Amino acid sequence: MKKILILYTGGTIGMVRTKEGYQPQTGGIRRLLSEVPDLGMEGMPVYDLIEFDRLIDSSDVTVEDWNRIARTVEAHYNAYDGFVVLHGTDTMAYTASALSFQLAHLNKPVILTGSQIPLCELRSDANDNLITSMLFAASDRLHEVCLYFGGKLLRGNRAVKVSSDGLNAFSSPNIPPLAEAGIRLNYRENELLPASDLPLTVTDLSPVPIAVLKIFPGIQYRVFEPILTEGLSGLVLEAFGAGNIPGGEEALLPFIRRAAEHDAVIVVCSQCLKGEVSLGTYATSMGLKRAGAVSGYGMTTEAAVTKLTYLFSLGLPRDEIRRLMEVNLRGEMSSEREFI
Numbered sequence: 146m147k148k149i150l151i152l153y154t155g156g157t158i159g160m161v162r163t164k165e166g167y168q169p170q171t172g173g174i175r176r177l178l179s180e181v182p183d184l185g186m187e188g189m190p191v192y193d194l195i196e197f198d199r200l201i202d203s204s205d206v207t208v209e210d211w212n213r214i215a216r217t218v219e220a221h222y223n224a225y226d227g228f229v230v231l232h233g234t235d236t237m238a239y240t241a242s243a244l245s246f247q248l249a250h251l252n253k254p255v256i257l258t259g260s261q262i263p264l265c266e267l268r269s270d271a272n273d274n275l276i277t278s279m280l281f282a283a284s285d286r287l288h289e290v291c292l293y294f295g296g297k298l299l300r301g302n303r304a305v306k307v308s309s310d311g312l313n314a315f316s317s318p319n320i321p322p323l324a325e326a327g328i329r330l331n332y333r334e335n336e337l338l339p340a341s342d343l344p345l346t347v348t349d350l351s352p353v354p355i356a357v358l359k360i361f362p363g364i365q366y367r368v369f370e371p372i373l374t375e376g377l378s379g380l381v382l383e384a385f386g387a388g389n390i391p392g393g394e395e396a397l398l399p400f401i402r403r404a405a406e407h408d409a410v411i412v413v414c415s416q417c418l419k420g421e422v423s424l425g426t427y428a429t430s431m432g433l434k435r436a437g438a439v440s441g442y443g444m445t446t447e448a449a450v451t452k453l454t455y456l457f458s459l460g461l462p463r464d465e466i467r468r469l470m471e472v473n474l475r476g477e478m479s480s481e482r483e484f485i
């Protein structure tokens with residue numbers, strides 16, 4: 146029988162109503178899980194539960210929490226067939242992305258899930274999210290970090306939260322779901338990452354001074370000048386379309402050049418949910434390319450931020466970080482770009 150380790154980090158799924166609003170409660174999840182009838186049914190894997198000491202609303206997640214999750218998976222890696230991480234939805238896509246980079250050569254499923262309505266409430270979506278995640282975590286086909294929510298299994302580093310109140314709260318706009326839970330669990334075999342022959346390697350992340358700048362028409366770049374100093378290691382620009390930025394009098398480029406002179410790694414992502422950045426296709430993005438910015442291609446901002454954090458945490462030289470930002474490491478961008 147398959148064995149799954151459930152990690153409870155906090156989040157709505159295990160929260161209870163308090164005078165201050167919904168909050169996670171120590172010991173609460175163990176009791177709630179013991180009351181889920183499906184967990185004891187035939188066909189379900191057996192499970193153990195680890196409840197973290199620091200139970201959080203996921204808005205409070207830090208790199209230390211990511212390190213704790215990654216190290217817990219590593220410590221129990223050989224004893225379990227798969228892992229389910231119960232997590233708040235607000236930053237689940239960031240955590241899934243971070244873990245995908247931290248857990249190199251992963252050969253077992255790590256499935257993040259949560260819910261929009263707590264397990265203890267009427268009409269909760271927690272039951273299906275939990276049970277189906279357990280089944281995916283027991284699958285021999287998956288060798289990567291995934292996010293399961295609302296009937297869809299998504300690649301973790303491609304997922305974004307798209308709804309603050311819908312039960313179908315996540316999407317991976319740039320690739321189809323890895324699997325869908327209908328009457329059967331239907332996998333898209335050709336989308337799945339291959340197994341690895343190498344042993345799992347875990348990287349601890351360190352906090353890195355990174356900024357995300359979303360471009361909009363009429364943006365007053367001067368406002369951002371004070372942050373574009375040598376104190377800034379990485380800058381993710383959310384540009385228009387294929388990576389374009391407005392020129393004109395209030396041009397961004399001089400500021401970007403200054404950040405580049407300070408050796409910041411500048412990564413261009415798109416505000417569009419689908420498609421890729423293609424620097425130099427339009428004159429409005431050529432300047433970014435000349436200033437030394439690199440392309441995030443089809444990466445989500447969540448993936449770009451966590452990948453930068455990962456590459457900086459590896460202690461790589463900045464030119465190597467720039468190179469690797471354009472290389473597909475864990476399926477975070479399209480596979481025409483080589484795995485290394």
Ligand code: ASP
Pocket residue numbers: 155156157158201202203204232233234235236259260261
């Ligand atoms: N604020 C909650 C959290 O992210 C929302 C949720 O879990 O759905 O922890």
